[in-house]
Amino acid sequence: MNDIFQYIDTHRDRFIDELCTFLRQPSISAQGVGMTECAELVRRLMSEVGIQARLVPTPGFPVAYGEVPSPGARRTVLIYGHYDVQPPEPLEAWETPPFEPSIRNGRIYARGAGDNKGQMFAHLKAIEAVLGTRGKLPVNVKFCFEGEEEIASKNLPAFVSAHRKLLAADVVYASDGPMHPSGPLVYFGCRGILYLELTAHGARRDLHSGLYGGVAPAPAVRLAQALASLWTSRGKVAVGGFYDRVRRPSVADRSVLGAIPFDERSVRDDLGCLPVTGAGAYYWRLLLQPNLNVAGLTSGYQGPGMKTIIPHVAHAKLDARLVMDQDPDEIEEKIRAHLKRREFGDIEVKRLGAVPPSRTPVDHPLGKAVVRAVEQAWGRRPVIVPNLGGTIPDYLFTQVLGLPSIWVPYAPHDEANHAPNESITLEGFVNGIRSTAAALFELAAT
Numbered sequence: 001m002n003d004i005f006q007y008i009d010t011h012r013d014r015f016i017d018e019l020c021t022f023l024r025q026p027s028i029s030a031q032g033v034g035m036t037e038c039a040e041l042v043r044r045l046m047s048e049v050g051i052q053a054r055l056v057p058t059p060g061f062p063v064a065y066g067e068v069p070s071p072g073a074r075r076t077v078l079i080y081g082h083y084d085v086q087p088p089e090p091l092e093a094w095e096t097p098p099f100e101p102s103i104r105n106g107r108i109y110a111r112g113a114g115d116n117k118g119q120m121f122a123h124l125k126a127i128e129a130v131l132g133t134r135g136k137l138p139v140n141v142k143f144c145f146e147g148e149e150e151i152a153s154k155n156l157p158a159f160v161s162a163h164r165k166l167l168a169a170d171v172v173y174a175s176d177g178p179m180h181p182s183g184p185l186v187y188f189g190c191r192g193i194l195y196l197e198l199t200a201h202g203a204r205r206d207l208h209s210g211l212y213g214g215v216a217p218a219p220a221v222r223l224a225q226a227l228a229s230l231w232t233s234r235g236k237v238a239v240g241g242f243y244d245r246v247r248r249p250s251v252a253d254r255s256v257l258g259a260i261p262f263d264e265r266s267v268r269d270d271l272g273c274l275p276v277t278g279a280g281a282y283y284w285r286l287l288l289q290p291n292l293n294v295a296g297l298t299s300g301y302q303g304p305g306m307k308t309i310i311p312h313v314a315h316a317k318l319d320a321r322l323v324m325d326q327d328p329d330e331i332e333e334k335i336r337a338h339l340k341r342r343e344f345g346d347i348e349v350k351r352l353g354a355v356p357p358s359r360t361p362v363d364h365p366l367g368k369a370v371v372r373a374v375e376q377a378w379g380r381r382p383v384i385v386p387n388l389g390g391t392i393p394d395y396l397f398t399q400v401l402g403l404p405s406i407w408v409p410y411a412p413h414d415e416a417n418h419a420p421n422e423s424i425t426l427e428g429f430v431n432g433i434r435s436t437a438a439a440l441f442e443l444a445a446t
């Protein structure tokens, strides 16, 4: 890999300049700002490094699709990323404007620097570096860069289902999310999510609590009781069958879990309180166990002083983080059945969203190949985690396309994604280019 790493060193400053050009182009999917221009720029940036690229329209923003065929290669790697970014607001909190990239403290600051343009662009420069030194890639590579990740990948499921042939590959390689605080990270999937809204209804309007208290229905109380019924007093989810399909950690999962560095002090400093798990169970609970959470709870009067009413309605938002092999549809059914059984059948349940969990085994041979590549790129072993606690559309690759998928983030743990002063370190960007390049060779050889 030395010739390729040398090429990356020689062209490092130009790569950084080009990334800044990419970052200067707004692409705020939530607001529809700059999307057409950015999609076209992505297509051009792909073409410039030798990728056969085109924009594939969707009912929303286009997917930038590309291929670099490598005659004689026996493997195909599908690389995923996204070119859309989060809205930059609040603008006054940025030290330098979000779409005017600024280099300081060894980082590039701009909206999208970490999430996901800097990481996505590293893949393109890896292709340039390998083609520039060797003339061909060791594997066939396909690219799927979507423009709607920040708006829940609205059209990606339909795109993937409709283009199975186009996306046919042996493995998915992707870079999104932050690295571990201690350095490089490799992960193999994510928890899923089921998001529900619960509503308790009472009278047709808010009522005087003196004139009607004791005779009118009290939806706030009713909803609180229903919510309380969802957990045992020790904090386990009390919904019948909720844990039925939770997969027992494999031997490989357990050994990977035990090796994740855990610093209780820094967790405590971050949270301002101790985690509820204790050190031993922290990652097991965060990554391999499901969780049911109240994300919002509203009813009645919350302004200053007293207002004596019986609110006529109460709302709660629930998010369930799901692990393998839980199924969002089944969990929703179980929550509905639980409420009926506990005589809360009057509480309205509405689904706001769902994404299934997704996992590739941590001891998958292609995963080990990627770990070796990241080690070459960084000169140190990455932290390996079985999956993210959060949710990404990984099931489209593992369950719809049936491929193993391996994720290697290039942004720092404090990239401030979705927040003001987002950044990527120059080291993370450059080692990201090295990681992608090395991964193509390790995947080819495995």
Ligand SMILES: [Zn+2]
Pocket (backbone or CB within 6 Å): 086, 115, 150, 417, 418
């Ligand atoms: Zn994001």
